[in-house]
Amino acid sequence: MREEWQLVAVYTIIVAALVAEVIVGSSWMTLGQTALIGVLVIATLQAALVFAFFMFGKYGTRSVAIIMLISIGTLLPLFLAFAFSIEFPPHAAAGGH
Amino acid sequence: MAHANNKPNPLIVWLFTTNHKNVGILYLVTSLYFLVVAGILALTFRMQLSAPNMVFLAADSYNQAVTLHGLFMLLWVTTPLAAAFANYVIPIQIGAKDMAFPRLNALSYWLYLASGIVALSSFFAPGGTADWGWTTYAPLNTLQYSPQAGGSLMGLAILLLLSSTIVATSNFMVTIFRLRAPGMKLSYLPLFSIFWLVTQFLLLWAFPAFAAPLLMLVADRVLGTVFFTAAEGGALLWDHLLWFFGHPEVYILVLPGLAIAGDVLAVFSRRQLYAKKVIIIAVSVAAFLSYIVWVHHMFMTGIHPGMREVFNITTELISIPFGVIMLSYILTLFRGRIRATTPFLFALGSVILFIIGGASGVFNSSVALDVGMRGTFWVVGHFHYTIVGGGITGLIAGLYYWWPKMTGRMFSEKLGKLHFAIYMIGFNILYFPMHLLYDMPRRIFFYDATTGWGPINMIITMGSLIFASSFIILFINLINSLRHGPKVGDDPWGGANYSLEWNVPSPPPEFNFPKGVPVITAQGLVFKQPWEIKKGITTTGGQQLFTTTALPTNGGSHVTEHGEEHGPHLSPWPFILSIGAALTMIGLVFGVPLLLQGIVIFIASIVGWAWEDVKEKFHVAIEALGEKWPFDRVENVPLGMWFFLFGEVALFGPLFAAYFFVRANSAFTGFAWPLPGQIHSTVIGAISTIILLTSGLAASLALVAIKNNNQRGLRAGLLAAFILGLAVLVIEGFQWAELFAEGYTFGTDIAASIYYVITGIHGAHLLAGLLIIIYLLAKAYKGGYNAEKHMGVYAFAIYWGFVVGVWLFTFPLFYLI
Incomplete structure (x- = not known):
């Protein structure tokens, strides 16, 4: 094609x-x-x-795809940390937690 | 612009230079100047703390001095000082004639200088500058607690600096990966080049991640959004985003200095680095771990107890790779034939001080101890031992080490050793007693005699004066060396077998290697002519450059000039563009006239730059003749774009993380997040998405067309991409206008704030893309692209795809769910 x-x-x-x-x-x-x-x-x-x-990622080297995945992967801990912070929001006293 | 003999005016050369060595010297001079500024600020607040009941600085002045000292040392001194050496020596160490993108290299420097000037000018704003400490904690950073315009200016200055760093990072990545000499494998490089590469990976993800909260902060202060003022976002949002950047930043600061220490220890003990491959693995592991330790800065914020345990463990883990590195350094010295020169002494000092700082850091990783020590002078002592002790002391070793290479002159060893002695004495009197003040809060400007802190503080202040005086000796030595220092040859330290910079003249000529292209062969280093390499007359692979036996540094080569044609190594546009950027930043705070001037200069410089490119007035032949692993199949320009976009992932990622946090958190704070379709029309959002997708398709088809040498297809594709992209931007603009008319503004609530910031930043990317298309079209109409030469179009297609990709997440988050 x-x-x-x-x-x-x-x-x-x-x-x-x-x-x-x-x-x-x-x-x-x-x-x-x-x-x-x-x-x-x-x-x-x-x-x-x-x-x-x-x-055109499929034409690039595998290295490009790997680093792109690592770039996204580095964000995973941040999302997890935020997720665990929602349960204990110290600043949410006004909100009825 | 030029003298009668056709030689450019020296001032013009320095303002318009794009040569990596000149840029390195500019970085060096500027970062040392900012070091002096930050040091003087430190002396002022040390005077204030020297005795109980002291009245030397007012509270506000104290806070501002501490803030600027911290920010300058972290952002405008340490890394740029390392960048000075990186700019100067890394292209030589890898065997390249210059950086991959010389003009972008110059732009990085000028943006750095501009950002520093903007930051310093914030001092003179009404009410002074930022006074919230370098951590810029919320809500201290909000207008409510820091209403002065200088605070906003500081935020913008940091953003400008981040943009400089992101440009530099992409450039260094491409340079190190793709411009290495034939036979120069990554593992053959000196430790400085390897650690700098690791540092670039840290910068790649950490600095854009810091740009995200800074953009939110500036939006809060300038536009009136409510990220850090509202109960929905607030302090924890800032904490996470700051420290997600902040901890990798520690290693960004420390690694270059430690790398120099390793190289210097090896050269002056006449030994190979002990277990170099293990060091490389260790630093890679440390870099990885640096992204999963940041919450140890937040043990006291009331976060989930489970997170405290996890981050306690990861923090303790990170001491292992650094322990391995330190052990390797010490074993390098074992049975070495040591020459205790000034660079060696500073390198050794760096290792000793870093070990002390690292040891106190292990205490801090414990949650239990952290509860007691958090926010005390113990912590101040700890991080100064690591960052100043390990990082800056190593950089000073580098300054002495490469000074003869950069200037062609030797310095006074006597003065150097005197500098070292006073430096070490002053450093330890200054920072060690801070550990004894583990009960004194670090963020107070005044204390009374009953606290008992007076005597130790007096000792610390005396130490600061001794430490500061050591730098006077440094500057006297360097200035004296410039005037009267004995001239040196190519290799004053006997490092020719260790790294390439000691195989070229001191200082090196414009394109570094007058004997030809360096080639690492099984027999050692030889120089060959470019045409020999292109014809494959070379032997690659072979042994490591660094051996304990002498290598024939010119064996098999004959001394010739490259004989290649280059255009002028000068361009005015990086310099002018930085002026526009600085004025724009200042104008954002101080009013429309300045803002307009800044924008006009900014746009004019972009047009000038593009025109210079279209007319091919700037041509420096930076060829990739040697090792390119692992990016053999990606050319320089697209690879530079890829690295830039990896950084962009780290910008948009935290923004989406912030969205996730504030939205999920709204369930606990009582804020009712708008229902789907309540604020934003799903239909309009979907139409925008389809138009943008079609624009992305057009850009991709344009690339396919030019790969087949189809000029009309290229122009049609680019034009379609432009029109469709513009349509999306216009629709977005109308949506904003409509929402504003309905009273839904930046500060309406946290949902509005995050919507405007994410779509605004995406819109700015769209606008930048449209400007790139105009440039590409201009070049296309002049016949600048063909089947072989189309990397600019390729890079744009990648960029435009990324802009489309980001929108694919933006659309559902705001318009659909």
């Missing part, structure tokens, strides 16, 4: 995923937390496709 058509195909998939994302996101009243997780999963998949094709 020519590269142009491959890009167009990927674009179509991402747009289709966007439609699915909107549908899932709009159903938060019925789906609850599942909608939240679904939307974030779809966004992650879309971003992965953008990285692989629009950013």
Whole structure:
């Protein structure tokens, strides 16, 4: 398949995923937390496709992909630390914790 | 601009230089100047603390002096001093003629200087400068507690500095990875180059991560957002984001100095570094661990007890790799034929002081001890032993070590040793007694006699005066050396077998290697001509450059000039752009006229820079002739973009983390987060997303077109990407205007604040992308790209993809859930 058509195909998939994302996101009243997780999963998949094709990550060396993953991985402890901080918010006395 | 004999005016050369050695010297002079400024500030507050009931500084002045001392030492002195050496010697150590991107290198320096000037000028703002301590804790950093304009200016100055660092980091990464000489494997490099590379990885993720809370802080102070004033965000948000940067920053400060110490110890003990590969593994492990220890700075914030245990353990773990490094250094000295020169003494001093600082740090990792010692002078003593003792002492070793290389002249060993003696005496009188003040809070400016702290404080202040006086000896020695120092040859220290800089003249010529391209072969170092390398007439691989036996430093080569054509190594645009950036920052605080002037100069300089590029007026042949692992298949320009984007991940990541925190936290604070669709239209958000995705597709198709030498396809793709990108920006602008009209402004609530900051920063990225497209289009219409030469388009496609990728998360977070 020519590269142009491959890009167009990927674009179509991402747009289709966007439609699915909107549908899932709009159903938060019925789906609850599942909608939240679904939307974030779809966004992650879309971003992965953008990285692989629009950013030509798949043509780069493995090193680029590894460092990109490490860059994202360094943020994981921050998210975890924030998550554990929510349970013990010392500044939330006014909020009824 | 030029003399009659066609030689540029020296002033012009220094202002417009892009040569890595000149940039290194500029960094050196500037960072030493800021060291003096920060040192004088330290002396003023040490005078205030010297005795009970002292009245030397007013409370506000004391706070400002402490704040600026801390910020300057951390941000404008230590790392830039290391950057001075890195700029000067790393291209030579790796066997390159210059940095990968010389103009960006100059830009890094000028932005650094501009940021320092903006920071210093904040002193003269009404009400003075920032007074919240270098940690800038919330809510002290808010307008409520620090209303002075100088505080906002300081925040902007730091942002400017961060932008300088991010540019420099990408540049160093590409340089070290892709411009190494043939046969120069990463592990063959001297420790300074290796540790600097590790430091760049730390900078890559730590500094953009610091930019995120700083942007929020500046938004709070200038635009009126409520990140650190509202109960929904507040102190813990700042703490996490600051220390997530703050702890890697410790290693950013220390590693270059420690690396120099290792190199100097090896050279002056005439031995190989003991277990060099183990050192490299250890420093890599330490760098990794540095990202998972930051919460030890927050044991007293009331965080989850489980987190305290985890971070207690990770903090204790990090002492192991540093222990390994120190042990390797000591074993390097074992049975060495030691020459106790000034650089050696400072290197040894660095190791000893760092070990003392490291030992006291082990105490601090314990939650139980931390409860007692947190916020006392014990901590001040500890971190000065590590950062000043380990880091800056090592950098001074580097200053003496490379001074003859940089100037071509030797300094006085007698004065150097006198400097060392007074430095060590002053240092230990200054910082060791601080450990005895483990009951004195570090953030007070006044105490009375009943505390019993007076005598020790007096000793400490005496120590500070002795320590400061040692620097006078340093400066006298260096100035004297410049005037009267004996001239030196290529290798005054006998380090030719250790690293490449001792195989070139002192000071080195413009492109470093007059004998040809250095090649590391099985037989040692040889010099070859570029065409020989291009034809493959070389032997790569082979033994490590550094051996205990002498290598033929010019064997097999003949002395010739490269004979390659270069354009002028000068460009005015980095200098002018930094003026625009500085004026813009000052204008953001002091009013529209300055702001407009700054923006005009900024845009004009970007246009000038781009035009210089389009017309190919700046051409310095920096070829990647040798080792490029692990980035053999990624050219310099796209690789530079990739590194920049890795840093961007560290900017947007903490912003999204902040979103996650403030939103999740709202359940506990009683704040009702807006329901989906309540504030932002899902339909408009989805339309923006589709348009931006289409723009991303157009940019990618443009790249594919030019790879096939399709000029029309390139221009059409870029034009489509531009129009669609502009459409998204316009839609975003209309959305903002509409929300403002409805009274939903920056400071309405925490949800509004995080929305405006994230979409605003994304919008700024869109705007930057549009400007890049204009440049690419101009170059494309001049026929500047073809199937072989299109790396600029490739780099843009990567960038634009990233901008699209960020929006793919922004859209659902604000418009959908």
